[in-house]
Amino acid sequence: xxxxxxxxxxxxxxxxxxxxxxxxxxxxxxxxxxxxxxxxxxxxxxxxxxxxxxxxxxxxxxxxxxxxxxxxxxxxxxxxxxxxxxxxxxxxxxxxxxxxxxxxxxxxxxxxxxxxxxxxxxxxxxxxxxxxxxxxxxxxxxxxxxxxxxxxxxxxxxxxxxxxxxxxxxxxxxxxxxxxxxxxxxxxxxxxxxxxxxxxxxxxxxxxxxxxxxxxxxxxxxxxxxxxxxxxxxxxxxxxxxxxxxxxxxxxxxxxxxxxxxxxxxxxxxxxxxxxxxxxxxxxxxxxxxxxxxxxxxxxxxxxxxxxxxxxxxxxxxxxxxxxxxxxxxxxxxxxxxxxxx
Amino acid sequence: xxxxxxxxxxxxxxxxxxxxxxxxxxxxxxxxxxxxxxxxxxxxxxxxxxxxxxxxxxxxxxxxxxxxxxxxxxxxxxxxxxxxxxxxxxxxxxxxxxxxxxxxxxxxxxxxxxxxxxxxxxxxxxxxxxxxxxxxxxxxxxxxxxxxxxxxxxxxxxxxxxxxxxxxxxxxxxxxxxxxxxxxxxxxxxxxxxxxxxxxxxxxxxxxxxxxxxxxxxxxxxxxxxxxxxxxxxxxxxxxxxxxxxxxxxxxxxxxxxxxxxxxxxxxxxxxxxxxxxxxxxxxxxxxxxxxxxxxxxxxxxxxxxxxxxxxxxxxxxxxxxxxxxxxxxxxxxxxxxx
Numbered sequence: 001x002x003x004x005x006x007x008x009x010x011x012x013x014x015x016x017x018x019x020x021x022x023x024x025x026x027x028x029x030x031x032x033x034x035x036x037x038x039x040x041x042x043x044x045x046x047x048x049x050x051x052x053x054x055x056x057x058x059x060x061x062x063x064x065x066x067x068x069x070x071x072x073x074x075x076x077x078x079x080x081x082x083x084x085x086x087x088x089x090x091x092x093x094x095x096x097x098x099x100x101x102x103x104x105x106x107x108x109x110x111x112x113x114x115x116x117x118x119x120x121x122x123x124x125x126x127x128x129x130x131x132x133x134x135x136x137x138x139x140x141x142x143x144x145x146x147x148x149x150x151x152x153x154x155x156x157x158x159x160x161x162x163x164x165x166x167x168x169x170x171x172x173x174x175x176x177x178x179x180x181x182x183x184x185x186x187x188x189x190x191x192x193x194x195x196x197x198x199x200x201x202x203x204x205x206x207x208x209x210x211x212x213x214x215x216x217x218x219x220x221x222x223x224x225x226x227x228x229x230x231x232x233x234x235x236x237x238x239x240x241x242x243x244x245x246x247x248x249x250x251x252x253x254x255x256x257x258x259x260x261x262x263x264x265x266x267x268x269x270x271x272x273x274x275x276x277x278x279x280x281x282x283x284x285x286x287x288x289x290x291x292x293x294x295x296x297x298x299x300x301x302x303x304x305x306x307x308x309x310x311x312x313x314x315x316x317x318x319x320x321x322x323x324x325x326x327x328x329x330x331x332x333x334x335x336x337x338x339x340x341x342x
Numbered sequence: 343x344x345x346x347x348x349x350x351x352x353x354x355x356x357x358x359x360x361x362x363x364x365x366x367x368x369x370x371x372x373x374x375x376x377x378x379x380x381x382x383x384x385x386x387x388x389x390x391x392x393x394x395x396x397x398x399x400x401x402x403x404x405x406x407x408x409x410x411x412x413x414x415x416x417x418x419x420x421x422x423x424x425x426x427x428x429x430x431x432x433x434x435x436x437x438x439x440x441x442x443x444x445x446x447x448x449x450x451x452x453x454x455x456x457x458x459x460x461x462x463x464x465x466x467x468x469x470x471x472x473x474x475x476x477x478x479x480x481x482x483x484x485x486x487x488x489x490x491x492x493x494x495x496x497x498x499x500x501x502x503x504x505x506x507x508x509x510x511x512x513x514x515x516x517x518x519x520x521x522x523x524x525x526x527x528x529x530x531x532x533x534x535x536x537x538x539x540x541x542x543x544x545x546x547x548x549x550x551x552x553x554x555x556x557x558x559x560x561x562x563x564x565x566x567x568x569x570x571x572x573x574x575x576x577x578x579x580x581x582x583x584x585x586x587x588x589x590x591x592x593x594x595x596x597x598x599x600x601x602x603x604x605x606x607x608x609x610x611x612x613x614x615x616x617x618x619x620x621x622x623x624x625x626x627x628x629x630x631x632x633x634x635x636x637x638x639x640x641x642x643x644x645x646x647x648x649x650x651x652x653x654x655x656x657x658x659x660x661x662x663x664x665x666x667x668x669x670x671x672x673x674x675x676x677x678x679x680x681x
Contacts, residue, residue, distance in 0.1 A: 036482065062482065068512070073471040073505035080475020083460070084410075086482060088475075107465045108472065116453035116461060117444030118666035152667055152675070176669035206672045256676040292679060 011196040018188040020162035021051050021127075023197050024169035025089060029059050032087060035173060038065045038074060039091030039127075048093050049129060049188050075101035075126060079109050079178075082124040087173060095130035095182060096142055109178040110153030124179070125172045130158075131184040131224060131274055132311045133322060141311035141318075143223075143275035146284065148180050149252040155179045156251040157205055160226035162192035164249055167203030175205060182251075184224040208255035210262065214242035217268040217332055220259055220285055222248040225272045225323060232328035241336060251281055256288055263289060263296045268335050270302040274322055277305035302331045348626060351561045355628050359637060361403065361560050362623065365395040365616045366641035368419040371428055372590075374645040375418065375435055375449075379594045383653070384435045387464075388449050391419035393589035396615035397522050398423045400563030401490060401582075404571065408485075410458045410476050412469045413492040415450035416522075417462035420492055424459040426452070432648035438655035445658045446666070458487075467493060467500035470519065474506050477515030477579070488574035490518045496527025498544070499535055507548045510579040517579045518570045522557065525585075528592045529600040545581040557586030558615045561622075587613065 015023070029035045041048055043056040043066045056064035067074050071092060078090035092098050098105065105126065113121045132141030149156045155177055159165040165183070172179035195201055211226055212233050219229040226247045233243040246262050248254060263269050269289060273282040286301045307321045350358055372392045378384040391398070398419040402411055405424070413420045421431050426442060434441030435449050442454050450464040460476070463469040473491035480487050497503055498521060510517050521541055525532050532539065545552030551573055555566040563584060570580035587609040591598045598606070623629045667673065674680065 065513075068505070068508060070505035070509065072502050073474060073509050076468065076471020076502065076506070077475040077478055077509065080472035080477075081479045081482070082475070083472070084476045084479030084483075086479050103465055103468060104471060108463070108468055112453075112461065113668065114666050115443060115447040115451040117442065117446050119443070119453055119455045120460070121669050155668075155670075155673060177673055206670075206677055253673055253675050253677045255678060257678040260679070288676065 011199055012193045013196060014191045015162055015194050016188065017162045017165050017183070017190050017192070018049065018051050020166035020194050021169055021183065022053065022055070024166045024173070025052070025055060026058065027198070028170055028173040029055070029063065034085065034087040035089065036063045036065070036081070036086055037089045037091065038067050038078060040067055040069055040074070040093050042066060042091050047091070049185070051188070052091065071097050071100035072104060075104040076108065078124050078126070079104055079122055082122045083112065083120050087123055089125045089127060089173060092126060092128040094140060095128040095144055096140055098126070098128050105148060105154065105180070106151050110151045114153060121176055122178045123176050125169070125181050126178070127181045127183065129183045129185045131186060132318065133186050135313055135315060135318060137313045138310035143273070143306070145180070145182050145251050146275065146279070146281040149281060149284070155205055155253065156182065157249060158182045158184070158223040158251055159249055160187065160223055160247055162190065162194050164203050166194055167201055168205060168249070171202045171205050174202070179205060182223070187224055190227070206250055206253050206255060208246060208248045208250060208258040210244060210258070211247045212243070212245040214244035214266065216242045216266055217270060217336060218244045218246050218259065218262040218266045219270050219272055219328070220246050220248060220289070221272040222251065223274065225274055228323060228325055229272050229328060231325045232332070235325065235329055236332060241332065243332065248285065254285070254288070256292065259285065259289060260293045260296070263293050267296055267298040269297065270304065270328065270331050270335060272304045272323055272328055274306050276308055277303065278308065280305065299335050302335050304328060304331050348628060350622065350626055350628065351565065353561065353564065358619070358623060358628060359633070361399050362616070362619055362634065363637040363641060364399045364403065364423055365560070365619065366638045367428070367644060368395045368398065368422055369616065370641045370645035371418060371422060371432070371648065374649045375432065376590070376594060378436060378649060378652070384449070385437065386448050387415065388435070388594045389416040389592065390588070390590045390594070391416055393609065393614070394522055394524060394557065394586045395419060396560035396563050397520070397557045397584050397586055400560040401520060401567040404564065404567060405490060406487070408458060408487045410460050410487060410489040411492070412460050412473050412476070412489065413462050414466070414469060414494060414497070415462050415464040416494070417452050417492070418449070421452045421454065421459050424454070425457045426454045426459050428644050428648040429651040432652040433655050436652035436655070437657065438652055439658045439662065440651070440655040444662060446662065467497035467502040469493060470497065470502050470506035473517050473519070474509050474515055477510060477517040478513065480516055481514070486575055488516045488518060488571055490520060492520045492522060494527060495521060495523040495525065495532060496535070497521070498541065499527065507545070507550055507581065511548045511550045514577045515579055516574040516577055518574050519579065519581045521581065521583045523583055523585050524588045526592070526601065529596070531600065541581055541583040551578060551580045552583070553580065554583045554585070557584035558613045558618055560615055560619050
């Protein structure tokens with residue numbers, strides 16, 4: 001976890017990922033009158049995942065606006081408002097719906113600065129939950145960050161902890177460029193230590209973080225899989241394998257040096273992600289590690305990802321569609337065969 | 343013939359001659375651009391505005407500098423009337439570093455921050471949501487600039503058109519939506535694309551003010567624009583449907599097989615907006631033949647000079663290739679590793 005000084009540690013308290021996000025928006029809206037929040041069901045309903053609850057009452061309905069169910073104009077108008085001098089936070093109900101706005105993300109937000117010769121920029125945050133595991137079926141359980149991370153001109157981040165969620169959202173709102181802020185549906189209720197409200201801190205959008213140190217193998221991961229990797233690392237420690245959990249947390253730009261330094265130490269790597277395996281984020285990361293860190297590796301990089309099917313509804317097969325702790329442990333044993341206690 | 347300092351529909355002689363000049367400027371500029379394309383100096387797509395000059399001229403001439411114009415990929419005319427330097431627009435078409443967008447945008451991506459000519463967008467209808475965003479920002483900042491958003495009849499078929507009109511009316515955004523209906527979305531005629539042969543019921547569907555105007559009669563265009571601008575300053579959007587015709591193909595690559603030659607010829611000979619205004623100016627004794635010729639010649643000179651400026655300008659450098667992607671220099675992928 002990020003190092004805090006003693007004063008800060010004294011005022012830490014445990015809050016949920018959801019509360020952390022809400023606090024970030026409250027603090028930034030208080031700090032900067034240019035910050036507005038728009039999206040579907042963020043006011044009267046209280047936010048689909050209750051992240052925006054209370055914001056409209058506190059900041060007024062000029063600054064916190066319910067929109068029609070029209071993703072293209074939600075994001076397009078947010079892009080225009082950002083170009084015109086505001087600091088919009090657009091909430092998309094889920095990442096699945098971002099596909100309806102993908103033209104504005106890919107063809108407008110990511111391109112206007114370049115194609116207009118640097119005369120404009122888009123200081124915009126697009127928040128969206130992604131991921132599966134709550135029996136929401138094939139169209140509501142996707143992790144599509146790699147589609148956007150492929151595109152130059154935008155940033156893509158995926159925090160795993162309440163501390164990172166708050167600190168990174170504050171950074172994203174202050175950022176001069178467009179940030180796709182991808183949350184995970186199953187993390188909203190997860191608690192973690194965060195400094196008291198009003199205690200100023202931010203987390204950069206271009207640095208990953210070692211969430212657990214280890215000497216034997218690097219688990220390269222992000223978002224909810226950070227927690228699953230931490231669980232696996234705990235189990236592995238019992239048999240004497242010290243796994244290092246590398247939370248990439250920023251997908252674009254990527255803190256490649258953090259991962260390279262880690263594999264230089266451990267000489268082994270396993271990439272763990274929830275999304276589909278092929279042409280995705282994990283393969284991209286593995287390719288970069290091979291290209292720039294090949295000499296560090298004593299074995300091929302392992303890669304665990306979601307099963308290559310649309311996400312099923314029924315509970316036990318849905319659970320099988322996403323990586324779990326035991327799968328990670330098995331994969332680590334394959335990469336480190338000599339370390340397995342027999 | 344004696345020159346009379348009369349007004350025509352409330353417009354001064356000076357304004358009318360300015361209209362005449364600006365329309366010639368667009369036409370001569372576009373002809374020069376076509377020449378540059380034929381000579382291989384301009385690449386990619388080149389969508390000419392010839393035939394539609396009265397629309398941009400009649401509407402944009404009456405905007406303030408802080409009013410915003412957002413357009414499609416057929417936007418050279420809008421840029422010129424908004425006051426963007428013809429040299430810089432032509433240089434952009436030639437892909438030169440002196441272009442408005444440093445040669446990185448091209449014909450379809452003209453942008454000038456200082457003139458609030460905020461972009462040519464080349465995804466059909468994508469500029470309508472963005473215009474809504476400018477309207478939202480104006481309201482939020484309590485500024486009274488209006489946003490004039492130009493698009494073609496093809497954009498009406500996209501979902502973004504409907505999402506944007508609904509939001510603009512719902513949120514009372516100061517946006518003027520200008521559909522330059524030139525009867526063809528690329529090669530597809532209106533009858534094959536619109537289930538209803540007018541935008542009136544579509545505006546009505548969103549409770550939005552609507553006006554249909556003959557886009558070849560610049561005075562009519564001007565008047566409709568005046569009403570729409572007043573409405574926008576008072577915080578309400580308008581949908582203007584301006585009937586016009588492009589005299590050239592969709593782009594320079596268009597062989598034009600989908601339009602009967604006689605139809606094109608009829609519009610050119612009978613409905614040319616420049617000739618229609620010239621006839622009025624002569625009829626009313628507002629300008630002499632010599633004056634009209636001088637204005638046309640002045641436009642030709644500017645277009646020629648723009649072409650020469652573009653020719654003489656340098657191309658972007660390899661530094662330009664990688665510049666201006668994001669504000670944050672660490673935004674590039676694997677930023678630490680690269681430094």
